[in-house]
Amino acid sequence: MMQIPADISPWLAIPVALLLICGSIITLVGTLGLLRLPHFYQRIHGPAITITFGAGSFLLASMLYFTVLQQRLVIHELLISAFIMLTAPVTAMLLMRTAVYRDLRNGRQRPDTKPEPPAASGQATTAEVKQHRPDGENA
Amino acid sequence: MKLLLEIVLYFSQFCVVLAMLLxxxxxxxxxxxxxxxxxLDTLWICAMLFALLLGISFASLVYFEWAMLIALTGFVSSVALAKFLMRGEIIE
Amino acid sequence: MIRRLMTHRLITRWLPSPLLSLALLLLWLMLNQTLQPAHLLLGSALAIAAPLLTAPLRPFKARIGKPAAILRLFSWALLEVIRSCFNVSRIILFRKTDNLNSQFIKVPLDLSDPTGLAVLSCLINCTPGTVWVEILQDTHELSLHVFDLHDENWWIDTIKQRYENPLMAIFSRETS
Incomplete structure (x- = not known):
């Protein structure tokens, strides 16, 4: 069913296999973090390892495999990795700001891990309220 | 060696599908x-990884275009949804 | 002398941003997976036309200098990404989640170049365990969310020395 050449050399198979195992385990751990962590502000850190390390090792494995298999330089996976490196931070930052903004707008206490937030983060809250209000009115 | 790579590919596909289920x-x-x-954003990323895995296991470069398209549309949809949640409208 | 000046003017007229043009050409060649002359020609046309057409959309021009500093910054960032990947996955797998110290911290910033700030936000968000929230405009402080905070001063020192100082060197306005 799978189209793997029967005479594949161990020098190619073993690095590709190691990269794939690493990547898939990290992917699984990242989504496990997404499911298991208790608050949104912690859950947003879980998929970050999926995006960086999991995708990175899969793309590296793909590049290595096709370069050796087709006996020419196949590096167009670099496009996907560059694209992910540029876009994943934007998504994370927008989601984080969305969460902060929505929590402040709903007047909810920031669902932090600590039951009572220390003074520093309390100040951050008021500053962010000031920060966000004019935006909200302009919109 | 072929057997090893096949087992590893099945294992990775299992892991990625499990990640999508989570x-x-x-x-x-x-x-x-x-x-x-x-x-949803993480689901898109896992789908892209799955396309890459399929590309390796069927030794075909066509799946690269799938992966590229999934990454592009996933980014656009996540940003649009995040903007919608922040303001209540996407195009201000 | 005059000829050289003319050539220089011709180049700045038709190639306002050579790095962007080179990146576009590489993108085209990678997407087509070829080095045929026809694709080289088409890609060069694209690489010359696209920056000229989009030049009015770009509000300012970034100045990039010091390739050694860029290389050092990115290799440090790569190491940091891998290290914090393993830290975060260890925490997810083995730590009880209720004694996790997730906090918002504030880092005073000196960097003010917009491109430098964009690169800084990309690097910080790519590193698992830290997410950039926003820059507080009145104090020019960076608000940052850290997954597992041990020592606030360590984070501030690391960000200032490892990321901000190289970025200020790379994107300094005086080197033109």
Whole structure:
């Protein structure tokens, strides 16, 4: 069913296999973090390892495999990795700001891990309220 | 060596599908809307990884275009959803 | 002398941003997976036309200098990404989640170049365990969310020395 050449050399198979195992385990751990962590502000850190390390090792494995298999330089996976490196931070930052903004707008206490937030983060809250209000009115 | 790579590929496909299932659970369960958007974004990434895996296992470069398209549309949809949650409208 | 000046003017007229043009050409060649002359020609046309057409959309021009500093910054960032990947996955797998110290911290910033700030936000968000929230405009402080905070001063020192100082050197306005 799978189209793997029967005479594949161990020098190619073993690095590709190691990269794939690493990547898939990290992917699984990242989504496990997404499911298991208790608050949104912690859950947003879980998929970050999926995006960086999991995708990175899969793309590296793909590049290595096709370069050796087709006996020419196949590096167009670099496009996907560059694209992910540029876009994943934007998504994370927008989601984080969305969460902060929505929590402040709903007047909810920031669902932090600590039951009572220390003074520093309390100040951050008021500053962010000031920060966000004019935006909200302009919109 | 062929057998080793086949076993590893099946294992990776199993792991990625399991990861997609965990994302689905969070998508269904998520107490707030931003949780669901985050889960959807991770689901897109896992789908892209799955396309790459299929490309390796069928030794075909066509799957690269799938992966590229999934990454592009996933980014656009996540950003649009996040903007919608922040303001209530996408195009201001 | 005059000829050289003319050539220089011709180049700045038709190639306002050579790095962007080179990146576009590489993108085209990678997407087509070829080095045929026809694709080289088409890609060069694209690489010359696209920056000229989009030049009015770009509000300012970034100045990039010091390739050694860029290389050092990115290799440090790569190491940091891998290290914090393993830290975060260890925490997810083995730590009880209720004694996790997730906090918002504030880092005073000196960097003010917009391109430098964009690169800084990309690097910080790519590193698992930290997410950039926003820059507080009145104090020019960076608000940052850290997954597992041990020592606030360590984070501030690391960000200032490892990321901000190289970025200020790379994107300094005086080197033109």
């Amino acid at each position: 994302c689905m659970l969070r998508l269904l369960k998520g107490p707030t809307a931003q949780d669901r958007v985050l889960a």
